[in-house]
Amino acid sequence: MKSVKFIVLLILSISLLFGCASVENEQENIQQINEEKSPKKGGSINISVTRFDNLNPLLNNDKSLDHALKLIYDSLFTLDENYNIVPKLVNGYELSNYNTKLNITLKDNIKWHDGANLTSEDVKFTIEFLKKNNSPYSFMVENIQNVNIIDNKNLEIIFTKPYAFAVENLIFPIIPRHIEIVDGNSLIGNGMYKVAGYEKRRYIKLIRNEDYYSKKPYIDEINILIVPDTESQENMLLSFETHINKADEVISGKFPSSTFNIHDYTGRDYEFLALNFNSEYIKDINFRKALAYSINKNKILNDIYLNKGKMVSLPIYPESKYYDKAMSDYDYDIDKAREYIKITEFEDINLKLLVNKKETTRLKIAYVIKESLKQIGVEVEIIEVDEEGINHMINSGNYDLALLGWTLPTIPDVSFMFQGRESLINYSDEKINELLSNLRQSTTEQEKIKNYRQVQKHVKDNIPYIGLVLKDSHVVLNKNIKGNLNSTHFNIYNGIENLYLITD
Missing domain, CATH: 3.40.190.10 (Periplasmic binding protein-like II)
Incomplete structure (x- = not known):
C-alpha cells in the first residue's frame, strides 16, 4: 500500500514539474511572438x-x-x-x-x-x-x-x-x-x-x-x-x-496572400451613367426615377468590380465629413421602377446607350443595364464606339444614355460636375448652380457641411446622372512589412511612419 502511494506521489511530482516547464515555455513563446509583432526601428x-x-x-x-x-x-x-x-x-x-x-x-x-x-x-x-x-x-x-x-x-x-x-x-x-x-x-x-x-x-x-x-x-x-x-x-x-507598389487592378492570384498584403483605398475614378436631357424620355423625372430604381448597382459592384469600390450618389469621397451616408439613395427595386414607368405613359421605349468599346468593364456594365431595363419594358441598343466616336455622338446629341467616368479632384469641390459635362449631357439647372455657388462661398465648416447636404439632396431628388461606383485603388506590400498604411490617391505613402520590418 505504501509503495502504491509512493508511485502516485512520484507521478504527481513529475506532472507538476513538466506542467510548470510547459507553462514557462508557453509564456516564453507568447513573449517572443509579442516581441516579433512589436514595431522595431531599423531596416531598409x-x-x-x-x-x-x-x-x-x-x-x-x-x-x-x-x-x-x-x-x-x-x-x-x-x-x-x-x-x-x-x-x-x-x-x-x-x-x-x-x-x-x-x-x-x-x-x-x-x-x-x-x-x-x-x-x-x-x-x-x-x-x-x-x-x-x-x-x-x-x-x-x-x-x-x-x-x-x-x-x-x-x-x-x-x-x-x-x-x-x-x-x-x-x-x-x-x-x-x-x-x-x-x-x-x-x-x-x-x-x-x-x-x-x-x-x-x-x-x-x-x-x-x-x-x-x-x-x-x-x-x-x-x-x-x-x-x-x-x-x-x-x-x-x-x-x-x-x-511596396501601387496596383491599378488586383487580379485574383497575381499577388498571393502568402507573400503579399493588399491595401485597398478609395480611388479617384467615379463611374456614372450620363443622361441626355435633350431626350424626351430623360426630361421626365418619373422616367429618370424608373431608371435609377431598375439598375442593380449592388450587382455591378459585386459581380463586375468584385466589391472593390463604393456606391456613392455624389462624386465625393464617402469617408469625407461632407458626404451624408445616412441620406437614402435609389436602391434596386424593380417594382418601384415599374410603378414610375406606368406614370410616364411612355410606350415602346427604345434607348441608345453609348459605351467605349475599349473599356471592357464598362461594356459589362452596359449589358447589365440592358438586362435590367428590359425588366421594365425598356429596350436598349448598345452603341460600341471608340473615344472619338463617343465624343462625336455626345456632341451631336444622338444618344439617350452614356457610360462615362469622372476623375475626382483632390479638392472636394463638386462644381466640376456641371462645368465640363454639363454641356455634354445638356443638363441645365439654375437651382444646382445656386447651391454650388453657396457651397463655394461657405464661411464656416458647419455652413460648408450644410450646403453639401443640400447639394447632395438636390442631386438625389433631380437625378442629373446616375452614380454607379467610386472605384478602389490598391497598394501591394511585401508580407515582411507590418503596420498600418493609410494610403490616399494624393499620397500612397501616407502613414509610412507606422510601417516596420519583420525578419524571418
Missing part, C-alpha cells in the same frame, strides 16, 4: 518610381515621383485617410474677412535637412514660385493675391475672392528659399526622410530624418529605384526587388 526597403524629367517637387509631372517626394517634402496642410484637411507644418490658423484672409502660425523647431530653420519666408517663396512657373500645383495659388510676412513663424495670406476650399488648396510641398537649383544633389526638404545619395536614372537613397518635428518612422532607409515604366514597377514587386 525599396520602392520604385518611373523615369522623370524634373526632381523639383513643384515642377515634377510624374505621379509616382510625386508620391515619393512626399517622403522628403511636407506641406502646410495635407489630406488624411478620410480625405479631410489636416495641418502639417501649421501649428494654428484662422480664416477671417469672409474667407479672404488666412493667418497661419508655423510649428516650432522645423528644420530643413541642411539644418536651416523653416520660416514664413520659405512659404512666401514657394507660393511666388508657383505663381511664376508652370506647375501641376499652380492652380492652387491662383486665388492668392498676396502673402504678408508677420515674423519668422507667422504669415498672412490674402485671397482675391472668398472660397470655401481656400485651406484645402494649401497642400503643395514647401521648398526652401535658400536653395536656388533643385536637383539630385540639392533635394533639401523638411520631411521625415532626407536624401543620402542619388544616381541619375538609377536610384535615390533616403535615410530617416532624426530631426523630424513629428512622429519619426521606424524604417531606417528607403531606396527609390528609378525604372522605365509601370510594368517594370510591378515586375520588381513580384520579384521581391521592391517592397
Whole structure:
C-alpha cells in the first residue's frame, strides 16, 4: 500500500514539474511572438518610381515621383485617410474677412535637412514660385493675391475672392528659399526622410530624418529605384526587388496572400451613367426615377468590380465629413421602377446607350443595364464606339444614355460636375448652380457641411446622372512589412511612419 502511494506521489511530482516547464515555455513563446509583432526601428526597403524629367517637387509631372517626394517634402496642410484637411507644418490658423484672409502660425523647431530653420519666408517663396512657373500645383495659388510676412513663424495670406476650399488648396510641398537649383544633389526638404545619395536614372537613397518635428518612422532607409515604366514597377514587386507598389487592378492570384498584403483605398475614378436631357424620355423625372430604381448597382459592384469600390450618389469621397451616408439613395427595386414607368405613359421605349468599346468593364456594365431595363419594358441598343466616336455622338446629341467616368479632384469641390459635362449631357439647372455657388462661398465648416447636404439632396431628388461606383485603388506590400498604411490617391505613402520590418 505504501509503495502504491509512493508511485502516485512520484507521478504527481513529475506532472507538476513538466506542467510548470510547459507553462514557462508557453509564456516564453507568447513573449517572443509579442516581441516579433512589436514595431522595431531599423531596416531598409525599396520602392520604385518611373523615369522623370524634373526632381523639383513643384515642377515634377510624374505621379509616382510625386508620391515619393512626399517622403522628403511636407506641406502646410495635407489630406488624411478620410480625405479631410489636416495641418502639417501649421501649428494654428484662422480664416477671417469672409474667407479672404488666412493667418497661419508655423510649428516650432522645423528644420530643413541642411539644418536651416523653416520660416514664413520659405512659404512666401514657394507660393511666388508657383505663381511664376508652370506647375501641376499652380492652380492652387491662383486665388492668392498676396502673402504678408508677420515674423519668422507667422504669415498672412490674402485671397482675391472668398472660397470655401481656400485651406484645402494649401497642400503643395514647401521648398526652401535658400536653395536656388533643385536637383539630385540639392533635394533639401523638411520631411521625415532626407536624401543620402542619388544616381541619375538609377536610384535615390533616403535615410530617416532624426530631426523630424513629428512622429519619426521606424524604417531606417528607403531606396527609390528609378525604372522605365509601370510594368517594370510591378515586375520588381513580384520579384521581391521592391517592397511596396501601387496596383491599378488586383487580379485574383497575381499577388498571393502568402507573400503579399493588399491595401485597398478609395480611388479617384467615379463611374456614372450620363443622361441626355435633350431626350424626351430623360426630361421626365418619373422616367429618370424608373431608371435609377431598375439598375442593380449592388450587382455591378459585386459581380463586375468584385466589391472593390463604393456606391456613392455624389462624386465625393464617402469617408469625407461632407458626404451624408445616412441620406437614402435609389436602391434596386424593380417594382418601384415599374410603378414610375406606368406614370410616364411612355410606350415602346427604345434607348441608345453609348459605351467605349475599349473599356471592357464598362461594356459589362452596359449589358447589365440592358438586362435590367428590359425588366421594365425598356429596350436598349448598345452603341460600341471608340473615344472619338463617343465624343462625336455626345456632341451631336444622338444618344439617350452614356457610360462615362469622372476623375475626382483632390479638392472636394463638386462644381466640376456641371462645368465640363454639363454641356455634354445638356443638363441645365439654375437651382444646382445656386447651391454650388453657396457651397463655394461657405464661411464656416458647419455652413460648408450644410450646403453639401443640400447639394447632395438636390442631386438625389433631380437625378442629373446616375452614380454607379467610386472605384478602389490598391497598394501591394511585401508580407515582411507590418503596420498600418493609410494610403490616399494624393499620397500612397501616407502613414509610412507606422510601417516596420519583420525578419524571418
